[in-house]
Amino acid sequence: MPQPIPSTPPSSPSLLSPPVAVTLIMIPSLRSRAHVLPSLPLAFSRPTLSFRPSSLSVKPLSAAAAAGPTMSASAAPPVEHIVLFKVKEGTDPSRVGAMLAGLNGLVSLDQVLHLAAGPVLQTRSSLFSFTHMLHSRYRTKDDLAAYSAHPSHMGVVKESVLPICDDIMAVDWVADRAPEALAVPPGSAVKVSFLKLKEGLGDAAKGEVLGVIQGIKDGFAQVEQVTCGENFSPARAKGFSIASLAVFKSVEEMEAAAADEEAVNSRKEKVREHLDGVIVVDYVVPELQSASASL
Structure with missing residues (x-):
């Protein structure tokens, strides 16, 4: 399994490594610490909109790609791939735009079921500060590997x-559901969570954490999609082993879920000790327009 983008960019080119799944585990305070966990995940916090997703210019999509694939009830769950980027301070905005346009253009590759990249609303961690995120989906691990090794991706x-990133983190997992x-x-507003479990925990504790995440879809009416799973690409994940992703129709819907403190707190208490x-x-899927439309 190829390992794309390194956590610290090397001098030679490498691939964007598969992302870690992030959960809908939410932390109520921007000062929550990844190593202390005073206020645990599953606490939806109201995002501060430090970035506004802007229209990005990418190459035109086919009619089928533009419509977006759907899954039948019998379809296998997809492979989730998330990459977090920290762009260097002072980087020329045109270079950031070129990076996003290049990443979003990869949606046309045959292996890709979904792909979008854009600025994050916020990162809640005292140890990491990311500025941009890519989320993509694939039918199989082999398709993700082929995407990672594709010359267009590598280019x-x-x-x-x-050339413009200080830090990169990637996580990959097989979704627990289609x-x-x-x-x-x-x-759409997307909340991605990465969890680092305490050392020595057995499968029972891991299953309990995953079970709490899986119950989020039923516990919050605002949630459109939730997937979670174990990261299978540890080399770029900085020690985080469980990931989850929650999708809302809008930032307002995500904020409404965060306001349900009773439901949030009951879930966070179930996983705190682990x-x-x-x-x-937090991230908003950007509006993309074809290159021809932007001329």
């Missing part, structure tokens, strides 16, 4: 990503 990483729609609509660290990233 974007070498020419547009590594979402009704594989493509996440533009304007966790040694949490990273939560």
